[in-house]
Amino acid sequence: MSILFSPITIGGVSLKNRIVMSPMGMNACKAEDGKVTNWHKIHYPSRAVGQVGLIMVEATAVSLDGRTDPDDLGIWEDAHISGLKELVTMVHEQGAKIGIQLCHGGRKSKVPGKILAPSAIPYNENSIVPEAMTEEQIREVIVSFKESARRAKQAGFDVLEIHAAHGYLINQFLSPLSNKRDDKYGGNLEKRYQFLKEVIHEIKNVWDSALFVRISATDYHPDGCSINDYMIYGKMMKEQGVHLIDCSSGWVVPPNFPESPGPGYQVPFASQIKNEVQVPTAAVGIIKTGLQAEEILAHGHSDLIFIGQELLRDPYWPKRAAQELHVSIDAPPSYEYIWNK
Structure with a gap:
């Protein structure tokens, strides 16, 4: 039996296989209101039809001024709930679970x-200088994460993922490259974790299903965070009841990745955190084939x-991966006559 196509339960949520659609920015809300569009209703359910076990909806803005782009999907107000609820229903009808980041x-x-931002440091020479957050502003953003989690629960999502990677706000607090504060939110590793700690705490007050956190397991910078720092952060997340750590890397400063990252180049981060912190992890990044995915799980x-x-x-x-692994998987009823040929 293939491990990739075996069921698993994480945080009380049972998945029919180990394949997850990674959250990716789609920039499809052209009205700039953050609401679900017909495009979303085609994009996500089609992958559920394709037999993905868990669909993770793209990075979704918890506040209007926290959008990464003007056309981001949003969850900053109750007006977003109905569209998200419809999307959840459509994915569930196709036999998959669904999460939101x-x-x-x-x-x-x-x-x-x-x-x-944590400190008044621009991302690069072409970026505007951000405003260093006051403690009152920090509290307001923490509440926005909590309220967004409440809306996600009302919409019926199975999984919630906190985006603490790729140089966005939480990642900025975690990294000494972007956090130069000297209050309770900066100065050493434990204080840099404080913002994420409070976000997790508040979310868990309103969210009782599976909770994931996406991290950048290294900053690829000698003065930034390394996998050793994230081992410590991982232990803190585990203690707070995070069910899975989704292991990506980079982007808190302008990219300085390996010149040609190879297939599965981030897998060692997921492996080290899984096996040393003893917490479930997800591997992501240049994973292209079913054989490659199966090998990652098998090891x-x-x-x-x-x-x-x-x-x-x-x-x-998933169908292509199953063929590579010589595994028979259920087909959508309308496709059975051709998938099983």
Whole structure:
């Protein structure tokens, strides 16, 4: 039996397989109101038809001024709930579970007006200088994460993921490259974790299903966070009841990745955190084939496989993976006559 196509339960949520559609920015809300569009209703359910076990909806803005782009999907007001609820229903009808990723862009927000960050340090030489957040502003953003989680629960999502990676606001607090504060939210590793700690705490007051956190497991910078720092952060998350750590990397400062990152280049981060922190993890990044995904799981490197670009190229990637692994999987009823030939 293939591990990739075996069921798993994480945080009380049972998935039919280990394949997850990775959250990716779609920038499809052209009205700039953050509401679900017909495009979303085609995009996500089609991957559920393709037999993905868990659909993770894109980075979704918890506040109007925290959008990473003006056309981001939003969850900052109750008016968003009905569209998200319809999307959840459509995915559930196709036999998949669905999650949503909550995000605040911080200094990487590309919206008119002021932008907020832990410290008044721009992302790069072409970025505007953000406003260093007051403790009152910090509290307001924490509440926006909590209220967004409440809306996600009302919409019926199965999984919630906190976006603490890729240089967005929470990642900015975690990294010494972007956090130069000398109050309770900065100065050492434990204080840099304080913002995420409070976000998790408040979310757990209103959310009782599976909770994931996406991290950038290294900053790829000698003065930034390394995997060793994230081992400590991982232990803190585990103690707070986070059910899975989704292991990505980079982007808190302008990218300085390996020149040509190879397939599965982030898998070692997921493996180290899984096996040393003893918490479930997800592997993501240049995972292209079913054989590759199966090998990652078989060696105990992660518990879930997040697939991004390959699912944009092929909504039926799970079928292709099953063929590679010589595994028979259920077909959507209307496709049975051709999938089983």
